[in-house]
Amino acid sequence: MQKIExxxxxxxxxxxxxxxxxxxxxxxxxxxxxxxxxHVMTSFLRVGxxxxxxxxxTNDDNAISKFIEKRGEGIHHIAFAVTDIYAEMDRLKKAGFxxxxxxxxxxxxxxxxxxxxxKSANGVLIELCQEIN
Ligand code: CMX
Numbered sequence: 001m002q003k004i005e006x007x008x009x010x011x012x013x014x015x016x017x018x019x020x021x022x023x024x025x026x027x028x029x030x031x032x033x034x035x036x037x038x039h040v041m042t043s044f045l046r047v048g049x050x051x052x053x054x055x056x057x058t059n060d061d062n063a064i065s066k067f068i069e070k071r072g073e074g075i076h077h078i079a080f081a082v083t084d085i086y087a088e089m090d091r092l093k094k095a096g097f098x099x100x101x102x103x104x105x106x107x108x109x110x111x112x113x114x115x116x117x118x119k120s121a122n123g124v125l126i127e128l129c130q131e132i133n
Contacts, residue, residue, distance in 0.1 A: 001088065005081035005129050006044070006051035006109075010064045011073055014056040018043050021052055029054075033108045040064050042108045053079075053108070077115070079127035085112050088128050092116060104130070 011017035014032075022028050022045070029043045039062035043054040055076060057065035067076055082088045085104045093099055100115040107113030107129060116126040 001080040001082050001128075003081050004050055005079045005111075006053045007075060008053045008055055008077040008079065008125075008127070009074065010067045010076040011054050011056050012068060014041055014043055014054060017054045017056075018045075021045055021054060025052070031109070034058070035108050037105070038062060044109055051109075077125040077127050079113075079129050082128050082130050085114060085128055085130040089114050092128075097121070104128075106132075 009017070009021075018029050025045055025047050027045055027047070029045050032041065032043045034041050039057060039059045040055050041058055045052045045054075055064045057063075057068075059065075064076065089099055089101075089104070097120045098117040100117055101113075104112040104114050107127075110132050111129040112132055113130075114128045116128070118125045120126075
């Protein structure tokens with residue numbers, strides 16, 4: 001894996017959190033993007049070569065709202081950049097990690113993504129992401 005690409009933070013109110021993280025990081029979000037398949041609205045801020053992704057659920061039944069209901073707002077996942085997501089998925093599967101996707105799917109910010117179950121990684125939801133060229 002190359003580096004931490006972004007850290008995903010589950011929030012209740014995207015407008016309010018954009019304001020908090022803009023102040024905190026001294027920058028403004030460079031994009032908002034709806035991930036329709038996941039029912040989440042995302043907002044991205046750059047911090048050096050990494051990013052912070054703020055996530056808010058857009059309906060009553062999505063991973064972010066469920067997470068907040070159970071655990072409150074906070075760090076939802078850590079995403080690692082990979083150059084060959086198929087090879088990494090194969091490597092992790094063979095090593096016994098529980099992948100949440102059979103095949104990579106289209107994620108926010110022009111990425112192919114795959115999640116690894118938090119029970120496989122000491123309680124942390126892991127995302128693999130590969131830039132789509
Ligand atoms: N980080 C750490 N632990 C988490 C978690 C997270 N983000 N989400 C859930 N969990 C915990 C639950 O609290 C639960 O813990 P306990 O058993 O100790 O109570 C455990 O994981 C398993 O929960 P589950 O009932 O099997 O599964 P859930 O229905 O809670 O779903 C998960 C959890 C990770 C499988 C599901 O959220 C998922 O498939 N996530 C991937 C997709 C996603 O997160 N999409 C939103 C982001 C999209 C984007 O970045 O664009």
